[in-house]
Amino acid sequence: MSSIKLYPPKPEKVYFYGTCLVDMFYPDAGMAGIQLLEKQGIEVIFPQDQTCCGQPAYTSGYHDQAREVAAAQLGLFPGDYPIVLPSGSCAGMMREHYPELFAGHPEEAKAKEVAGRIYELTEFLMHVCHIKLEDKGEPIKVAMHTSCSARREMGLGEVGPALLGQLDNVELVEQARVKECCGFGGAFSVRHPEISEAMVTDKVEAIDATGANTLISSDCGCMMNITGAAEHMKKEFKGEHIASFLWRRCHES
């Protein structure tokens, strides 16, 4: 559980950490995140040597390998700027788990320092930028799935819905058992495929029952899981990362 976090004033510059899933599968969400930040008058630095936060190895138990990869990320942020990620689970890894992962190692101080500068994108837009969104899109009904990392590890359960709430033509409908996990869990989805399938199937049915035609998520792992299952189940709704959605509604419509 995160303690109460005090947010800094809006900075001149931030680092953007895209995450590997966004990099390869949802780059549009990454670009939208960068553009949303730039619209706030912030200069966005994207270190080209960024790769992966190390979470897959970490949750699989391969901590030596997670540490090797994480250590390479620690050097990417030399300036004293916030580090913004369009993913609650990767942000959770860097903010909550880096200090534990490096405890007793030479990089411990650096890991803690970096962890203290980590923000999830929607958290940053809301609490640091105090973003004001102006909806230019057509009326639409959407559902939102907040990742368990964003909700429980980062304490950001209210942020996504609050941002969507600023959009006049967007009706946010809540699916049953909104706080329940979608069943992704990284390697869990393939190590325990039947349990994961049961979970994601229930999640898809709950979202479908709302009549929403778009599922918004701030985590690409969950979105890949839910929309992959929805497509397999021939459901109508599509998925969209919250960054792309906000950008599209406010700046492209």
Add this chain to the structure above:
Amino acid sequence: MSHNQPEKTAQSGVKEFHPRVHEAINNPQIRANFRKAMDGLMDKRQAAFPSDDELQGLRDLVAAIRLRALSKLPELLEKLEENLTANGVKVHWAENGDQACQIILDICQQKNAKSVIKGKSMVSEEMELNHYLEKHGIEALESDLGEYIVQLAEETPSHIIMPAIHKNTDEISDLMHDKTGTKKSRDVEYLTAEARQQLRKRFEKADVGVSGVNFAVAETGTLCLVENEGNGRLTTTVPPVHIAVTGIEKVVENLEDVAPLLSLLTRSATGQHITTYFNMISSPRKEGELDGPEEVHLVLVDSGRSNIYQDDELLDTLRCIRCGACMNHCPVYTRIGGHAYGYTYPGPIGKILMPHLAGLDDAKDLPSASSLCGACGEVCPVRIPIPKLLVRLREESVAGDSDHNNSSVKGRGSKRSTSESLIWKGWAKMHKSGGLYRTGTGAATVFRFLMPNKIGAWTKCRTAPKLAPSTLHQQVKARGKNGGEK
């Protein structure tokens, strides 16, 4: 734990985790029973904590109480023994379940006991006491309604506080009809009254009562027992001998510690502000008293707990007060039910406890059977960081952290495979170099048409993810602004 074989505790008789999960997941009755019951329990817990501030404060307090008790566990256990002995309670120490069974059998045999009545005790399930006593010609009858149902069905509990939660009313009605001759009925009150009648007669003729313990208070030598049916009080007062059995971690320092623990235990478990009965047992019947047992024994069971105690991080496992809130809120438990786990303690607490009691080599599939969603840790009244401990046990399974080479976890490294470690080493090599990573991901997007649309288990219920035509790295670089900055 040599006789705690998972196949015996299993309902289906299959030891392996995956086939059991398959069976449970494809059983619509199991799915419906658990979903309904867990939804109800989650609602009740939520209603019992109208103020989140109060809840969080109480969790801090109670976690601190448990941590304080654990920080002086050896000292408190000695004090407990000293004070119980002074009160006239005989204290026995058992290194494992077999020894505990033997101690209880010895007491029963000394008393020429033929019949034992039992209150609810998960430790007795863990050591398979009923089975042991029956093998030696002593009948053990469960008196908790849920346990009674489970015993009639020749099953094991599927939940640590609601043992028969996997059955609905119709199934219980049919079972009681077949085994005890009651009329078939959907009237829960009728069925309960019938079971109470059947059990009441048995209390009168029992030679020994066996119960568990919720909190053992060191300062006063008091055994606290929380229950709703009165069967615990009957078990501990009607038969001439009462034997309480508990894990060594259940000790608390003083009586003041009990009130907040109790308040959080019952509300977390069933949403009750208070249970119908709360028993505080501190001695056998004293001279001039009209009731109570002539002898009271306490059997303190280790069974791997002192080994958990050696590790500063895993130690948190022992804070548990067995409320069951973690399983009530677990999306995995809700889907597969308690029996699929194959061990005495199911759900999240089982996943972090059983690897110690049975060994990681035996309980190898438990730590990975979690999406790490954190719902368990969020509701745990004593703030056990369950997801963190699951990750630690995953690491122990594959011996994946050289920091823990001296760990005392039984079965450490038993899941390590050469091919899997090679994959992770390769993964690390690629991801610790920005250049290698960009070359790799860049190539992947160029050759994305080669990506299969079937990828193992993933695409059994999902379409394959689609690689983007260009990576974020490439798109940012193409814009020219700050993108090239390293």
